[in-house]
Amino acid sequence: MRLLLYLVPLALLTPCTTSNETALRSALSAIWKAVLLLKKEYEEFNLDGMAGYKILLEQIKGTLERCDTKKAPYIYILIKRLKNVLKDTLNKTSYFTKQRDPEYFEEFQDFFGDQFWTPPTSWNQTTPGLVYRQSLSDTSLCFTEQFSDECISSLLGNLHKNKEPCVVTAPCWKKMKKKGCTGYSLSHQLLSFIVGRMKRCRSDPFVKDFGYYTNVFCSNMMKINLDIEHIGYPLHQQDLFMENIMLCGLCGYSDFYKLEWMNKIISWQDPILGCFSDAGHELDSENAANENHFPKRVKRRERMFLDVCLSHKTAVAVGALGGFLYSFTFM
Numbered sequence: 560m561r562l563l564l565y566l567v568p569l570a571l572l573t574p575c576t577t578s579n580e581t582a583l584r585s586a587l588s589a590i591w592k593a594v595l596l597l598k599k600e601y602e603e604f605n606l607d608g609m610a611g612y613k614i615l616l617e618q619i620k621g622t623l624e625r626c627d628t629k630k631a632p633y634i635y636i637l638i639k640r641l642k643n644v645l646k647d648t649l650n651k652t653s654y655f656t657k658q659r660d661p662e663y664f665e666e667f668q669d670f671f672g673d674q675f676w677t678p679p680t681s682w683n684q685t686t687p688g689l690v691y692r693q694s695l696s697d698t699s700l701c702f703t704e705q706f707s708d709e710c711i712s713s714l715l716g717n718l719h720k721n722k723e724p725c726v727v728t729a730p731c732w733k734k735m736k737k738k739g740c741t742g743y744s745l746s747h748q749l750l751s752f753i754v755g756r757m758k759r760c761r762s763d764p765f766v767k768d769f770g771y772y773t774n775v776f777c778s779n780m781m782k783i784n785l786d787i788e789h790i791g792y793p794l795h796q797q798d799l800f801m802e803n804i805m806l807c808g809l810c811g812y813s814d815f816y817k818l819e820w821m822n823k824i825i826s827w828q829d830p831i832l833g834c835f836s837d838a839g840h841e842l843d844s845e846n847a848a849n850e851n852h853f854p855k856r857v858k859r860r861e862r863m864f865l866d867v868c869l870s871h872k873t874a875v876a877v878g879a880l881g882g883f884l885y886s887f888t889f890m
């Protein structure tokens with residue numbers, strides 16, 4: 560048997576797996592727990608939460624496409640079952656969310672369609688030289704959650720139901736391209752570019768210059784993540800840390816897929832509930848992270864359920880973990 564293994568050409572080895580099978584298995588197990596949580600508690604997830612799981616679904620589909628059924632049958636079957644459970648659950652979830660808030664759902668329904676959030680097929684690295692020397696002190700020049708929602712909705716063609724996609728107003732462009740923004744304003748700049756890309760908008764920023772903008776934003780998001788790592792991953796910054804990995808990973812920046820970061824994320828998961836929380840930390844209502852993140856819209860405000868689980872934090876965690884899983888098929 561051992562001899563046979565040596566005879567297999569190198570190129571045929573590790574289909575659907577990674578050189579590090581332990582890492583693959585721990586990613587899969589964490590993802591399973593989070594998917595079972597959605598299956599049980601889907602009524603608790605808002606649209607943002609479901610979007611994270613939809614990103615995960617696309618990453619799982621991408622992983623399966625890169626797997627060879629015959630060469631890694633066990634892992635393949637496991638991932639396939641995961642896909643089916645998640646797909647059914649998301650269907651049920653989106654049905655439920657649509658009933659609960661039809662208008663909001665319609666505005667962002669592309670997020671749940673096919674051909675959206677497709678994972679990258681080529682990879683890039685961030686460029687430290689693009690890190691801003693200083694972040695803007697006047698944050699009014701940057702995105703708020705509400706304004707980026709409007710720009711994204713307009714890109715999708717659903718703002719005021721005008722149905723013409725890829726419309727970007729001058730004020731949207733201005734904030735989308737603004738240099739020096741940080742935190743969630745920065746990640747939402749990237750998100751708006753990703754949405755234009757996924758919607759197959761034809762203007763230069765989404766095609767010709769897409770690599771330039773993602774490189775600027777992700778290089779800065781990498782700096783933020785390295786800083787968060789450096790100060791010991793404070794609870795109220797974990798959500799941003801994982802959102803950055805999810806979004807820049809989707810743009811193909813493979814340097815976000817550090818194994819230590821994956822293990823950190825998994826260590827934050829509630830081992831029984833499968834969700835992500837800020838438990839262990841005083842949950843004061845003036846929590847700075849929530850203030851920054853969901854300043855205006857109640858429906859996008861972080862929801863808490865099962866006493867400790869946070870829906871947005873869980874969603875960005877699964878989006879990040881799905882990216883790790885997918886990235887393993889390239890190793």
Ligand SMILES: *[C@@H]1O[C@H](CO)[C@@H](O)[C@H](O)[C@H]1NC(C)=O
Nearest residue numbers: 579580581582583585818822
């Ligand atoms: C393999 O993955 C495990 C779990 O993530 C990690 O602890 C270990 O250091 C990894 N080994 C190598 C060689 O990268």
Ligand SMILES: *[C@@H]1O[C@H](CO)[C@@H](O)[C@H](O)[C@H]1NC(C)=O
Nearest residue numbers: 646647649650651652654655
């Ligand atoms: C999703 O659920 C609806 C009803 O809940 C069903 O009619 C539809 O066939 C399902 N779609 C998929 C893709 O499973």
Ligand SMILES: *[C@@H]1O[C@H](CO)[C@@H](O)[C@H](O)[C@H]1NC(C)=O
Nearest residue numbers: 681683684686770771774811
């Ligand atoms: C990779 O990054 C370089 C800049 O470092 C950029 O010019 C190029 O467009 C990027 N490639 C892709 C596929 O995004």
